[in-house]
Amino acid sequence: MTILAMDQGTTSSRALIFSDDLRVRASAQQEFPQHFPRSGWVEHDPDDIWTTSAATARGALEKAGNPRIDAIGITNQRETVVIWDRETGQPIHRAIVWQDRRTADAIRRLKDEGVEDQVTGVTGLLLDPYFSATKIAWILDRIEGARARAEAGRLAFGTIDSFLIWKLTGGAAHVTDATNASRTLLYDIRKGEWSQDMCKLFGVPMALLPEVKDSADDFGTTRDDLFGRAVPILGVAGDQQAATVGQACFQPGMMKSTYGTGCFALLNTGTRAVRSENRLLTTIAYRLDGQTTYALEGSIFIAGAVVQWLRDGLQLIREAAETGPLSAKADDSQQIIMVPAFTGLGAPHWDPNARGAVFGLTRNTGPAEFARAALESVGFQTRDLWEAMRADWIPDGDAVLRVDGGMTASEPAMQFLADILGAPVDRPDNTETTALGAAWLAGYRAGLCPGPQDYAKAWRLDRRFKPQLAPDRREDRYAAWRRAVQAVMSV
DSSP: OOEEEEEEOSSEEEEEEEOTTSOEEEEEEEEOOOBOSSTTOOEEOHHHHHHHHHHHHHHHHHHTTOOOOOEEEEEEOSSOBEEEETTTOOBSSOEEOTTOOTTHHHHHHHHHTTOHHHHHHHHSOOSOTTSSHHHHHHHHHHSTTHHHHHHTTOEEEEOHHHHHHHHHTTTSOOEEEHHHHTTSSOEETTTTEEOHHHHHHHTOOGGGOOEEEOSBSOOOBOOHHHHSSOOBEEEEEEHHHHHHHHTTOOSTTOEEEEESSSEEEEEEEETSOOOOSSSOEEEEEEEETTEEEEEEEEEESOSHHHHHIIIIISOOOSSGGGHHHHHTTSOTTOOOEEEOOBTBBOTTTOBTTOOOEEEOOOTTOOHHHHHHHHHHHHHHHHHHHHHHHHHHSOOSSSOOEEEESGGGGOHHHHHHHHHHHTSOEEEESOOOHHHHHHHHHHHHHHTOSOOHHHHHHTOOEEEEEOOOSOHHHHHHHHHHHHHHHHHHHHO
């Protein structure tokens, strides 16, 4: 058995080849340009997304010795919007990325109209520029003739999974899965269908929308010329839902947090869609065999991206791996707090207008203190999510956080996370959980991988980080963080 997992992320495209025991045989990765036309705007060129996705798939296969592929799984950055011409396959605008805040004014007007409660009741989401719907409307209203073409059924909308499937199948399949659909502000998560009311509210013609399938389903077959033969695409999930599957969080109450460009925590709530009282999202964790499993989700917009800022913006480091050793040199007498609200604040604050700040600077503050504050900012933000989730869902027994993503390689960051949570943090043996989740979904559909419970038994721990910070010190530091957040929200 060989499964190709395509992991299309915010800053790079990756491909991994998994063997029959779901071990990684080979991988390839390519970064692609980020475009920032204006402050708060973030765009990708869809051609870059496709070419890097195709190139990394070929590269990983070559590294693995060009095995026969039995199935393909896809996982992707969510909420990012692509609209393309159904006849030519050409996008009509650059992809508008989930981080983009250009529709903040439109969101504000909708809030003023008092419709947020209705939107949340249907979609489980809050009104925020983060989600897809207002991005779709923005493109349709700014590209000449686009709205008329959309209403006539000549254009197609997709999140990145849908766009890749269209390209992989040569335009034969316009589909998505339930997890990606649930991130658009257009999908009724309880009925499991596109909502006519939401489409009307956001001005999105339903003719644009893809067919919605289970997360493990038949999504079409690839063009013969891509891999030497037609290969079935059998698993699709948004990146955070794929990581939830990869972490084997199949039981209600299990929680994972993924640290990539942003940070995303999901808490499995089983077959019940729990409405948050603390401004978390109610979303779909996965849909298997027609059965929907729900989750509470909290999103942090800036996690690993704060390390990229240290590297590219401030040029304090040459590569991300330097952050941990540099932070270890920080002066313990300085308690610098960095609030990396570069593109606003996510859950549970949801303030698109907040901007970043650093507090506690002294004449002696230098690169080491900035590095430590950057790593600690991720822990503080996770604590915000942790507190909100525990308020909405009372856990049975002691809570444990399963973590994954590139930032989990930083032991100082993971230790601080355990310290500020006051709870164990489990890092798995295989931290490629996002791609692993996509691979398992495809393998499960193909009948090549075990079912959820047997798969969960195979989950392996690499290291458990236990809290070492004294409780009173923990709460003092968290209180300082909360004051800093309130300060950036009040400016």
